Amino acid sequence: MTDGAATQPGQDAPDGAPDGTPCGPIRRRVLAWRARARPPLAWIGRITRHQVRFALVLIGAGWGVLRESLRPNSWRRTVRYEFRLSLRQVVAGGFLSTVFTATLAGLTVVSQAAYWLGFAGMAQMTGSILVSLLVREIAPVLVGIILLGRSGMLSLTEIGLLTLGGQVRAMQAQGIDPFLVLVMPRTFAFTVGGFTLGIIFAVISLLMGFIVTHATGVMNMSVWTFFSDVVTAMSAWDFLVIPLKFILVGFFVGLGSCMTGLLVSQDDTVATLMPRGFARGIVLVMIVNILFSLEF
Amino acid sequence: MATSGPMLELRAALPSFDESGLAPVPFDLRLMPGDCAVVECRDPHRATLFADLCCGMVPLAAGSVRFMGLDWQDLGDRQLNALRGRIGRLARQGTWVDLFGTHLNIMLPQLHHTTRPTDEVIDAAMTLGQAFGFPGLPVSVPGRLSAADLARAACVRAFLGRPDLLLLEDVSDALPADAMLPFLEAVTAARDRGAAVLWFARKASIWYEYRKAVNVHLRLLDEGLFVMRGV
Numbered sequence: 001m002t003d004g005a006a007t008q009p010g011q012d013a014p015d016g017a018p019d020g021t022p023c024g025p026i027r028r029r030v031l032a033w034r035a036r037a038r039p040p041l042a043w044i045g046r047i048t049r050h051q052v053r054f055a056l057v058l059i060g061a062g063w064g065v066l067r068e069s070l071r072p073n074s075w076r077r078t079v080r081y082e083f084r085l086s087l088r089q090v091v092a093g094g095f096l097s098t099v100f101t102a103t104l105a106g107l108t109v110v111s112q113a114a115y116w117l118g119f120a121g122m123a124q125m126t127g128s129i130l131v132s133l134l135v136r137e138i139a140p141v142l143v144g145i146i147l148l149g150r151s152g153m154l155s156l157t158e159i160g161l162l163t164l165g166g167q168v169r170a171m172q173a174q175g176i177d178p179f180l181v182l183v184m185p186r187t188f189a190f191t192v193g194g195f196t197l198g199i200i201f202a203v204i205s206l207l208m209g210f211i212v213t214h215a216t217g218v219m220n221m222s223v224w225t226f227f228s229d230v231v232t233a234m235s236a237w238d239f240l241v242i243p244l245k246f247i248l249v250g251f252f253v254g255l256g257s258c259m260t261g262l263l264v265s266q267d268d269t270v271a272t273l274m275p276r277g278f279a280r281g282i283v284l285v286m287i288v289n290i291l292f293s294l295e296f
Numbered sequence: 297m298a299t300s301g302p303m304l305e306l307r308a309a310l311p312s313f314d315e316s317g318l319a320p321v322p323f324d325l326r327l328m329p330g331d332c333a334v335v336e337c338r339d340p341h342r343a344t345l346f347a348d349l350c351c352g353m354v355p356l357a358a359g360s361v362r363f364m365g366l367d368w369q370d371l372g373d374r375q376l377n378a379l380r381g382r383i384g385r386l387a388r389q390g391t392w393v394d395l396f397g398t399h400l401n402i403m404l405p406q407l408h409h410t411t412r413p414t415d416e417v418i419d420a421a422m423t424l425g426q427a428f429g430f431p432g433l434p435v436s437v438p439g440r441l442s443a444a445d446l447a448r449a450a451c452v453r454a455f456l457g458r459p460d461l462l463l464l465e466d467v468s469d470a471l472p473a474d475a476m477l478p479f480l481e482a483v484t485a486a487r488d489r490g491a492a493v494l495w496f497a498r499k500a501s502i503w504y505e506y507r508k509a510v511n512v513h514l515r516l517l518d519e520g521l522f523v524m525r526g527v
Binding site: 158 | 379385390
């Protein structure tokens with residue numbers, strides 16, 4: 001039998017190790033150092049977790065969207081309705097902005113590239129340079145920014161206000177899963193919209209560039225030859241990577257906007273929500289583009 | 297799905313105060329199919345929290361809440377959502393999604409949880425809407441409707457689709473007098489079909505006309521749920 005001063009399991013002895021053995025000055029120094037190091041380590045851990053939280057949420061939600069979308073039971077009438085509504089908003093809403101931006105890109109990038117390549121006697125490289133510069137690098141970034149600004153911020157605000165107003169909780173009380181009804185269809189609408197707007201952007205920018213260079217006499221080939229040169233300059237990887245970039249940019253812009261809106265805290269307002277959503281969206285667009293640039 | 301046991305059963309259900317705000321006292325309640333319990337509660341927020349507790353939205357520290365014999369805590373997300381689709385809920389506020397028109401808000405649970413043809417759902421909603429005083433179904437967004445019309449629309453949504461449990465929060469301050477009779481008729485019709493009804497009221501005068509048909513009269517206070525004798 002032990003007396004009352006005996007230590008309990010897991011409790012440090014008054015002057016030593018957890019097992020009750022007396023400890024020397026080194027041991028005491030280690031314990032003191034550990035006690036001092038714990039708060040800053042906890043702070044670093046907290047900051048790290050806070051910083052990577054959204055990335056982890058995004059990975060989980062992305063997996064959730066893909067998994068749920070494979071269940072036929074997920075595509076109910078309400079989900080299909082929301083998908084149609086969002087798709088119309090993303091594509092029709094972003095169409096004019098895409099056309100306008102693509103025209104500007106065509107007038108500047110394509111015409112300048114064609115002019116200076118012709119000037120340098122490297123006109124045969126026009127196709128490959130346009131593909132690698134405009135279609136593969138610039139178009140996904142600009143389309144991502146159009147998607148984010150024109151539709152992503154709208155989704156973010158709508159879902160954020162629903163969450164703050166308690167409507168998301170009310171939907172849950174009715175057995176309507178907001179992830180299924182709001183996040184999944186909108187993410188897929190952004191994915192389809194990203195691809196659609198991306199292809200529109202690529203075609204229009206190339207076409208506008210051709211029209212300008214043709215009209216100014218820099219380029220004398222026909223439009224069919226010009227597009228044939230561009231397509232010929234594309235490698236097999238380009239045919240895979242370019243659509244994949246458009247699709248992934250749309251997917252992550254949609255998912256990021258919806259999840260930022262769904263995860264608002266009670267302290268958030270539109271003033272705090274929108275800058276955060278925009279910054280996250282831009283980072284996502286850049287990450288998708290940089291990852292593909294590094295890989296391929 | 298018919299149930300021979302209690303439709304709603306709270307057995308020493310102790311809500312988690314940190315996550316709900318509801319007083320951490322054990323709640324006991326047993327509602328059989330066709331029963332109507334009136335819960336008098338002066339605080340509408342507390343009534344909403346208790347309704348949340350009944351539909352499994354509030355985490356429990358102890359005890360259980362069962363609906364149609366199924367414990368909310370034992371169910372996965374999909375089962376939870378499907379089961380909540382069988383509850384008709386008349387909520388005071390925060391239930392209207394301004395992304396859709398009011399007609400879609402009304403039909404949303406039915407369109408989501410059932411495979412009933414859309415036309416059939418529309419017809420049923422129209423019939424109920426007319427009973428509650430609408431000329432048809434309001435299609436403008438809920439934010440543009442008056443409080444009275446929103447209360448009517450909330451009634452239509454709660455009674456639509458033959459729910460097995462009705463959680464009716466007190467909207468008597470917004471509901472026009474001409475909609476009170478259809479409300480009581482809808483409650484009676486639902487009970488005749490076997491639904492259990494939990495009706496929250498802030499004062500006795502609200503349910504006085506229906507007192508003879510009420511099975512249980514309860515009072516919801518901070519200290520818990522108490523059975524009352526008489527009106």
